[in-house]
Amino acid sequence: MDQILGRASAERAGRVEKVQEICRERGVDVAVFTSPENIYYLAGLDYEGYFCLHALLVPAKGKPVLFARKIETPTILRQATQVQYVGYADNDNVAAAIASKLVEMAGESPRVALQRNSAANVMIDAPLRAALSTAEFLDSSGIAEEMRMIKSPFEVEQIKSAARISDVMIVAGIGTAGDGVTENTVAAEVYRAMISAGGQSPGFPPFIRSVDRLCEPHTTWTSRKLTTGDPFLLELSGCIARYHAPMARTAYVGKAPQSARKLSKISNEAHLEALKALKPGVRASDVHAAWKARLDASNVSPRLEHCGYTVGISFPPTWTGGPGINSLHGASTVPIRAGMIFHLLTWIADNEGNENFLSDCVLVEESGAVFLTKTSRELAEV
Template sequence: MRQRDDMTFPHEEYVRRIEGLRDRMRERKLDAVVISDPENLMYLTDYQTTGYSFFQALVVPLDGDCFMVTRNMEESNVHARTWVEKTRPYADNGDAIQRLIEALREFDLYNCTVGYERNSYFLPAYQQDRIHSAYTAGRLLDCFGIVEEGRMIKSKAEIEVMKKAAKATEAGMRAGIDAVKAGVTENDIGAAVSSAMFRAGGEPPAVMPYVTSGPRTMIGHATWEGRTVQDGEHVFLEIGGCYRRYHTAMMRTVVLQDKLSASMESAQRQMQKALRELKKYIQPGLTVSDADKIVRDIVSDGRHGGALITRSGYSIGIAFPPSWDEGYILSLMQGDPQILKEGMTFHIIPWVWGVDGNKTVGISDTIYVTEDGCESFFSLEEEFTLKPGDKKAASTPPKAEPPKAKSTNGKGASA
């Protein structure tokens, strides 16, 4: 492997990842794997591009050199960003799958047992069919998850990169909270969040921030659409900051009142308690199902009229659009017997959907599992932000306009 000066991690980190992958390949009796998922390519090589809708693949043999098959235009990303030295690009009017098959022949991998990511978002069925039709001398097996097994547990170096993403997340959230007031638009808030994230060193996230107000908070995964925030309403913010494709995320709620209603107070209290209790019990060995139950039971016990309608958390780390989470690798859900391990990272989301039947609110945290507990990536207070309206201005009646002077035109008529 060669080391580029601007790579995210030192040479040793990529060696560890490739060797870990090869250990799992031996366990599965695979001679090579074809990796096409953008997050997995980033994890193994530091390769990234926004052009991942075109076919791209890293081929990792059990022995010998790795190589990449990419679109001609994307080959520069291999040479500029990664340790990979061998590439086999294809032209825009070329045949990407045929280029892959030719490369497998060239590197003596045509009559082998080769794994491929059957569940990759960016390896569609028609391309998989063509690979099966063309790769006739060997055997193709689904190896989906073989890279993710390594990604699930972050190294200390990865944790440090996620701390940089967390600075962007927190800067964006503070700016978003500051920007909320009656009369501004959701777009104004989104602009403040985005500017602060990027000024704090953040890079383009997999998903732009979620900003909704009032009744629009009940629309799942909605974000700003120009609505003007009204006095007395609440604003829901969910922000995922990014650095070198690693993400951290948090939810917060701003209420434009001087006092919370009983139901909103209950929602805040239960979310705070859920985060506090879960972080008290998280440690290596706790099952995913038990972690979810802690959060779900506490949220359900409130008198807020809402519910936790989703999983209570998900793995988070490397991400490209369309999502910032690694929930397909591991999510905190009922019935999952997997255990937590040191180095796992989660966005914990005890958010409440449907407070009073028409409000969604959230307080969340991104944590990493330590040797004997967990730590948060953030320092921001885990509470609602109250922003009372300007009561003085609201209660002062408008000044009466002075009476207009009357004038005559000599006939007694007013002008």
């Protein structure tokens, strides 16, 4: 554990240096980050206290400063050891305190880049502008997100560990399902397997749905009993050190109809076409084109307009990495590079009422993409 913490600490120091280099290139005196993903990436803060304002101030030179509620002091002193911490009380004027610190760091007329793509920006933008009218405000959105796109070997190790937990969760869920078993019983076993395997609480809860709710993208279990002939879906992610590895499988209670097996075959083939196309040097749109060509040839309809998105660090309420999602869609010019990790997915429906959702966590290596989640991609029957 000490070795892991040491590696993480060294990586964060390098990330802060890179942000500072970008600030100097752009003429930014201080970059301010407010999303939990970016603050974790740069400062190592892993907690649930981000429902209140927290802000990481990264100067072009010098030590970063973290503002957060005083009640979080024990957590921050233990986790965020590479920053200066300023705690505030609930009745403090936080904007004024941050403005004062910005002046201290960069003078009376600082050039400040705020993270405008963060939901927390609404808590700080207008008050900070009012408190520091002499500043020039820019945008820090995308600085850390672009860095987070390419995973280091250390980060890949964490996601591989998360992927192993995803497999354990999927196998447990499918193995528990059966005639007369409720969705919430399946969910309970998925959580038992996740926690027993060492997993953290993920950004999304496991999505567990059956029959007519298969088409709902972001709902999860009910007390409904599965019966023989029912299709059901599990989409979930293991989580280690806030790194995620999503995957999904579709299954049947009892024997699946032939039409569902046919749809599963198409889904699997399109999935593999996308995997084969996902390699360094191509664009995201090229991957989408290869995937879509296989679906078009089979006359089935995709539920989504993309076939995946980048994943890595995430906090509730999502595993997509917070703001700045990069999807594999038809108009994306994002270049594919080694070290990227995607939630690669195929979600399709046919004219007979069948649905199939198949997804995996995949790593882009120099020679192409590889599956990190390993559970069989054949249509499961339990």
